[in-house]
Amino acid sequence: MSNSGHEMIEEERSVFRGRLNHLFADWKARPFTPTENLFPSDLLKSLRQSGILDALLFVEEGGLGLASPSDRGQFLSLLLRRTGYLSLSLGRCLEGHVNVIRLVALYGTQEQRHTLATTSKKGILTGIWVTDGDPPVTIRKEGGLCRLSGIKGFASGVNEVGLALITATTEQEESVMLLVPTTDAARRQPGPGKLTGMQASGTGAYDFTGLTVSAQDILGTAGDYLRQPEFSAGAWRGSAVAIGAMDRLVDLLREELLARKRVHNPHQLCRIGDAMILQKTASLWVRQAAHAACDCPEMPSEEVTATVNLARLAVERAALELITLVQRGLGLSAFVKGRAVEQIIRDLATYLRQPAPDEALTEGAAWFVSHDWPEDCL
Ligand SMILES: Cc1cc2nc3c(=O)[nH]c(=O)nc-3n(C[C@H](O)[C@H](O)[C@H](O)COP(=O)(O)OP(=O)(O)OC[C@H]3O[C@@H](n4cnc5c(N)ncnc54)[C@H](O)[C@@H]3O)c2cc1C
The missing domain is CATH 1.10.540.10 (Acyl-CoA dehydrogenase/oxidase, N-terminal domain)
Structure with a gap:
């Protein structure tokens, strides 16, 4: 350009x-x-x-x-x-x-x-629905067309999304992506059980059984969805969303302590200081991960993935610690239904359940066993 x-x-x-x-x-x-x-x-x-x-x-x-x-x-x-x-x-x-x-x-x-x-x-x-329900989504050739079968569970915005990118397993056991309309109300289902948080995300299930698609609906080639670094690097964006909820919890902690005239108590001041440290630490990690994912074409794919994986875990830890801190600082009022702080804590605790956290940590660690941080990350 x-x-x-x-x-x-x-x-x-x-x-x-x-x-x-x-x-x-x-x-x-x-x-x-x-x-x-x-x-x-x-x-x-x-x-x-x-x-x-x-x-x-x-x-x-x-x-x-x-x-x-x-x-x-x-x-x-x-x-x-x-x-x-x-x-x-x-x-x-x-x-x-x-x-x-x-x-x-x-x-x-x-x-x-x-x-x-x-x-x-x-x-x-549009939605990205890759988490399978029971049974998982498969795709089979049938004449000139393909027939889908199976359910996507945990489909966010199931009643709102009009077009979804889904994954399906072929007869050769390969994973392909498809871009398909998802406007058939009869195919929308409740998710596998009621989540304790994130209910406004309308996370349900969508049944693709019997839907016929053409080869033009397939996106890319088999295996593209799992191609790195895109597959893992995008996690920085999910972490950026989580920090938004952390920002809100920090604001609520300060506001409520101010309103109760408890803000100058040394124990509460420590909590506010610790909360700010957690918020900033998470934010710096996400900035680093976004930089690796968006702005470093020369960076080896494994390093991008490792950086984003560690950032994801750092944000998760900071957010979980912040939740405990806010609950301790505000006491029982953080457990009263109908209050913002109570709902945001439940939403955040649910939101933080992202796939395979152990693997993300150990994969990140495995790269850094034999590599230092690049100079501009120090
Ligand atoms: C509100 C909400 C909305 C969602 N929306 C969508 C959506 O729109 N589209 C979508 O595709 N998905 C969606 N999901 C699902 C989400 O992407 C994850 O799949 C889900 O949150 C994974 O959570 P989990 O804790 O069960 O993960 P898991 O990966 O099952 O992790 C649970 C624990 O098991 C460990 N573990 C993982 N794999 C193994 C293994 N092989 N052996 C031993 N231990 C293992 C992990 O390290 C962790 O300790 C949504 C989830 C939520 C909560």
């Missing part, structure tokens, strides 16, 4: 940063409403009206390519963090939407990019 092209994108990015800050201040000032099982459609609508959803799209479809950032991931990180602050549930869904845009940009055909852009421009979210 030419210099003037970069400058234009930089200018537009700063316009969107202003709009995001405005939207955030407006929503942050609203009173908390304890409607934890309602999908945050109004917040999604505000994001759409601000043009931010369109800006995430590919440049050739009229977007700004903000889902594939060239600014160390700063704008995307801020967007996800702010959304996570206002609604962890919407943050989860928005991160999925960004993930789909990235995978379609990497592996999709012109037609698939267009389908995705058209859906997104209508303000409809």
Whole structure:
């Protein structure tokens, strides 16, 4: 891209940063409403009206390519963090939407990019549903077409998402990605049990049994979904969403201690200091991970993955420690249903259950057994 092209994108990015800050201040000032099982459609609508959803799209479809950032991931990180602050549930869904845009940009055909852009421009979210239900999703050739069978469990925004990127196992035991419409209400099901948190994310299941698709619905080639570093590196975005909830907990801790005139008690001051350390530590880790994932084309794939894996675990630890600290600082009031702090703690504790944390830690460690941090990470 030419210099003037970069400058234009930089200018537009700063316009969107202003709009995001405005939207955030407006929503942050609203009173908390304890409607934890309602999908945050109004917040999604505000994001759409601000043009931010369109800006995430590919440049050739009229977007700004903000889902594939060239600014160390700063704008995307801020967007996800702010959304996570206002609604962890919407943050989860928005991160999925960004993930789909990235995978379609990497592996999709012109037609698939267009389908995705058209859906997104209508303000409809796309989802990434890879976690299988019972039975898992398979794909079998049948004449000139393919037939799907099986269920995706843990499908976020199951009633909202209009187009999903799913994985399916072929007869050769290979994993392929597909981009398929998911608007058939009869196929939507409750998830495998009621989650204690994140209910507003509308996480349910979708039954693909009997659905026929064509070869044009397959995205990329077998094995692309697991291709590194994209497969693991995207976890930095999920961590950015989690930090939004940490920001909110820190604010709630300070506000409530101030309101109770307990803020100058030395024990509570220690807690506030510790909370700020945890918040900043998580934030620095995510910044490092976003830098590795977005801005270091020369970095070996294993190093990107290792950095993001360790960042994910660091954020998880910091968030779990923060939850304990806030509960200790506020006491029983952090356990009263209907209060923001109680709901956000439950949402965050649920949200933090990301796949294979042990593997992420040991894989990250395995790389750093024989490699030092790159110089700009010191
Ligand atoms: C609110 C919410 C929304 C979600 N939305 C979506 C969605 O839209 N799309 C989607 O695809 N998924 C979704 N998921 C599922 C999510 O991506 C993860 O699959 C899920 O959260 C994994 O959680 P887990 O703790 O069961 O992970 P696990 O990976 O099962 O980890 C549990 C424990 O088992 C250990 N472990 C893992 N593998 C092994 C092994 N082989 N042997 C021994 N120990 C092992 C782990 O280290 C950990 O200690 C959602 C989840 C939540 C909570």
